[in-house]
Amino acid sequence: MDKLETLWHSTGLFHLSGGQLIMLLVCLGLLWLAINKKFEPLLLLPIGFGGLLANIPVAGLAESAISQAMHFGSQDLLASMAQVLGMDADAGREALYKAAEGAGPAVQDQLHHLAQKANYGDGILYLIYTVGLMTGIFPLLIFMGVGAMTDFGPLLANPRTLLLGAAAQFGIFAALLGALALNFLGMEFSLADAAAIGIIGGADGPTSIYVTTKLAPELLGAIAVAAYSYMALVPIIQPPIIRALTTAKERTIKMEQLRPVSQTEKILFPILLLVLVALVLPDAAPLLGMFCLGNLMKESGVVSRLVDTTSNALINIVTIMLGLAVGAKLSAEQFLVMETLGILVLGLVAFMIGTATGVLMAKLLNRLSHHPVNPIIGAAGVSAVPMAARVANKVGLEANPHNFLLMHAMGPNVAGVIGSAVAAGVLLNFAG
Amino acid sequence: MDKLETLWHSTGLFHLSGGQLIMLLVCLGLLWLAINKKFEPLLLLPIGFGGLLANIPVAGLAESAISQAMHFGSQDLLASMAQVLGMDADAGREALYKAAEGAGPAVQDQLHHLAQKANYGDGILYLIYTVGLMTGIFPLLIFMGVGAMTDFGPLLANPRTLLLGAAAQFGIFAALLGALALNFLGMEFSLADAAAIGIIGGADGPTSIYVTTKLAPELLGAIAVAAYSYMALVPIIQPPIIRALTTAKERTIKMEQLRPVSQTEKILFPILLLVLVALVLPDAAPLLGMFCLGNLMKESGVVSRLVDTTSNALINIVTIMLGLAVGAKLSAEQFLVMETLGILVLGLVAFMIGTATGVLMAKLLNRLSHHPVNPIIGAAGVSAVPMAARVANKVGLEANPHNFLLMHAMGPNVAGVIGSAVAAGVLLNFAG
Amino acid sequence: MDKLETLWHSTGLFHLSGGQLIMLLVCLGLLWLAINKKFEPLLLLPIGFGGLLANIPVAGLAESAISQAMHFGSQDLLASMAQVLGMDADAGREALYKAAEGAGPAVQDQLHHLAQKANYGDGILYLIYTVGLMTGIFPLLIFMGVGAMTDFGPLLANPRTLLLGAAAQFGIFAALLGALALNFLGMEFSLADAAAIGIIGGADGPTSIYVTTKLAPELLGAIAVAAYSYMALVPIIQPPIIRALTTAKERTIKMEQLRPVSQTEKILFPILLLVLVALVLPDAAPLLGMFCLGNLMKESGVVSRLVDTTSNALINIVTIMLGLAVGAKLSAEQFLVMETLGILVLGLVAFMIGTATGVLMAKLLNRLSHHPVNPIIGAAGVSAVPMAARVANKVGLEANPHNFLLMHAMGPNVAGVIGSAVAAGVLLNFAG
Amino acid sequence: MNTLMAQGLELMLIGMGVVFSFLIILVAVTTLMSLLVKRFGQAPAVSAATTTAAPAGDMPSPAVIKAIEKAVRQHRQSQQ
Amino acid sequence: MNTLMAQGLELMLIGMGVVFSFLIILVAVTTLMSLLVKRFGQAPAVSAATTTAAPAGDMPSPAVIKAIEKAVRQHRQSQQ
Amino acid sequence: MNTLMAQGLELMLIGMGVVFSFLIILVAVTTLMSLLVKRFGQAPAVSAATTTAAPAGDMPSPAVIKAIEKAVRQHRQSQQ
């Protein structure tokens, strides 16, 4: 009956911690939001499921081989790993693991070798995270796909709307300051942490994930969940703010019809944008570079088979993997902390402030220029493509049933993508 | 004319060993089965072709850079590698290679560095095998794709058929015992080897490959070939066993029509299954987790573009790579051994016993319950989706031309997938 | 205002070197060729864009973490890296970097660790290059896709045309000799360099890239650009050469209609080809092996879903990545050298000589055989599939408006693919 | 060798035990779930999700329908 | 803690400054580009590229049209 | 330098030799194969494989045909 006890000890129930139980429930909640509430299901479904997988006790799907060996290995294995670390085997599993995490590459190689010989392998989510997120390649490939699906036509027809996309990035920095202010309430956010939290206000999934992976990987789970949830909540968050900051009359402003944009302009724009990035803000080059590549491939019209794959098979594969990798960071010890609450609150604040500054900027433009700008479209400057543009259209139709703002709002909408990528470059440069 | 000799020495004929010649013929045979006999061509064609590539002399497509350098490198290179190993250069190439295989990571890094400087690189099949199979990621991605193509409807309409899928796993453990018994005939199977052989009886390609890679990688070639060949032979193997164990009257039993299953049930099932795995059998979590993810994506209906890619581009890419990687293990020294014969025999035995216990379980259910169960569908419990269900349907139609068992057999058929993944979890836990 | 200076120091303009500026212009030129002139846009667009990305100052997209840390790291970081190298920190950044490049794996691991701790990561193009090109896997996967799109029917109907594909490879070796001759003019090409340059004459993108990555990676940018540009220029390069070497009467020769080819022959051909490679020229096994795999999958007709993915999603994904990786090698210090001029000239020479020898071989065949061969189709032996065959057709129609040579030219056209892969095997074996 | 057989037998007992236990629990859980869904599940939120998601799969997209209509029109004109 | 807030404020100033500067430059560059394109851009080479590339996207391929015609024919015959 | 040229010449000789030898053998082997296939190849097994596999490529799937029929019907009703 020795094996029966082994059997019981090998169940998940025997090892299930309270934290894991709560995280399993949280992840079921994310799946419910994704499936029943249609909250950005393309990302939240894989994230939620990845979180479930990551919190299965003992299975170690989100753990390295070393971590699994350290936590569940035999005493012999532990002793030999302690020896490699030059430590006492009685130091305790957690102390040894901490030491292993801080060790240099040669020691880690040896520990990995020992773990593998004892049949512990890197968990699949850990591998996906390491290969795809720590290198930054997944968010960059998704950004390429997003570029291949973006139409800069409305922006080119009315380039002033780029300024709306600039103003809406104020939410990012407000949330950054807010995060630092929360330190007075006992939280512990570094400048890098605060920058990663602020970027939620960029309302751009891949940008948030890219920045967070570089600046504050331990916050990735909370930040990604907040970013995608608030993007899904844009239709609820934005309208009251828009209404509060505009008069009914302003909301009925009709805008001039957009001029047709030639293909030559559409081809030249991503190239110009990239050159500008190269000369001014190289830190934004990975994000905006891949974005421009996708867009140039689309607009050039000469590589349609590559565009088709980029915006279908490739982005879909990477989306699944990215979601799983983010889910791998939904561990109890990283998610069930006060800081997560702070992140959720600040993310919301960032969205709200970004919406507000976008609208106010539009009102300012209206004063300075003869061409009328309906301030509603300023809200679309946070990006959250194309949801925010649709919200702007809807709020506009409420004010005037014959006023279709959708195309006008697409300008600031894609400008917001550029704006937050630029902000991301600044944050990576100064808070990195 | 120095170069002419070099030229002759660089031909394959000069280096072709008897074992390689036989393996080339074996692989041509696999291609013939795949193309002319339509034996699971999606897997057997890449496996057979991978085997051809792996057995091309000198080319080293399935060899590491170190192995190629050790076997074909100059005397100087050999001497410097021997020095790294702290051995005498005269020890012989094989002895040095053995030592290299057992060396720690630091030494291997140095040897790899030396090999690369001498222009030896890892073979492409070796790379694919290392990246995709040793990590387990290929079979898991395929399982996700299979999940995205699986309909649990028939199973949910008649959950009792899960028990048929349980009973049919008996073949796995019978073959395991058989493998251990063959040790009395002079073979040398460890418990882990026996477990890997037994899993052929699970009639599930990705499960077999996943388990074998973890427990007995040197048997992978033989086990994968056996698993896919017998899956293709299901229409020949199963009918006589079904007929032998059932009366003509039993085979004409009509089953009640399956009730319609709501989408809510279909969405909840993969989640329930995963939670159960998490609590009871975490060792099965990687396999069943990815399977449930694929199924949940499909049934949720909110991520259809991800499902489309998962069940097309992604699974196709991985299938080619998986096949090539398995083919990389079809080397003479690992395949042309008595053990391979044992594996082929035991694989067949496992299929036969699984079929039999599935049918017998159905007869038992018939005694215990008022709802009639046609025992033919028990045979589908081995999985081999959807071939075994079609075979059940065909045998049923022979007995009664108006009795369509296909949908009824799909229940035990997919139950068999779950059953063998559960068995795989147990084997990985206890024989690993 | 400390930060403002940091800001200015972090712009690209501050760091932009003259070489980078020129390379940015060169890459814009490549994009212009790809988009406006339709020069092989599938490859030249990603290559050109990758080149833009690689030449963005400071961003380091094509640099390793170590390189970035060495070039832009703080003095402290530099000192600790110098210590690992056992050097003096005052040795200068370039000297330290040279030493790092030549260091063994253990030292490089430590340097990489230090760089990562200081927030320097491998650039995305560097990663793609390392994973996809240094391993050879990208060109091999593309070759598999090309195989899946190749029809050997015309070749099988008239196997003699294989000889045209053989003769046209003369351009490869002529360019090789030419490269060595340029050494007398002060360039410095090794035998391996010359071999990589010669292979441009093979008129096969993946073959060129595969060979160059193995033999002369520092020439990759120039060679890939030359190879794809000349392939696009085939309609301009070939006709005058064809006309110069043939009489008007020869150009009007009508060829016998091609016999129908059975599917069995088409299935057996890639297998035969692979077996021949295995026995005679294992060095060509990776290239021709993957090519034959793709073709066998297509002709077998039993794995059409794999063929579909191979010749669409997979080849498209790899094409983008391959292009970016090649673009990563378009750095000023490797491209803006006299050698690049030599490569461009020799590539053109190789194309011209290959065209000429193909035509002359066809004339020779015409003397030896009773079956008429229109010498125009000899030009298609350089490969450049299917452009060269179309050119042959067009030149043929000029001479005789009723003489359709397209299908006849497809034979030597695909023979040229085999021929240059064979030549590549020889070069890898003797110049490697 | 005999110990190995004993281990194998034990593994068979445990293995078939776990497989059956697991699948029996799954039968129970699944049946219970189906019952609960039947009683409570047709709540508006869920069924709405269900119905809006369903058509995606088997309706031809508007673009396809347009293409077809165009083709049909061309086809007719060519037959007149 | 206060230094951190100061750093944050500085980062906000720099960040919004860079974002606005960058996008204002982009407005200028884009406007200029559009002007130049309007004046010089409709050169034949470019517009040719534009027109030949365009149709690829929204025309059904010949194979699809063939398949549709076939289906239409079958459909009619089955209704006669 | 001269040795290098000599090596290059040798490589050219060997290279063109191998290319021609290989492709001449391939001509022979291919011709032989075609002859054998013509004589023995049309065995029932192979030709069956050939014919069953062929149609997969160019027939529209039943689902597509259904969708088309539906579209045609809708199209007609909308024109009545």
Ligand code: NA
């Ligand atoms: Na944004």
Ligand code: NA
């Ligand atoms: Na099974």
Ligand code: NA
């Ligand atoms: Na060629």
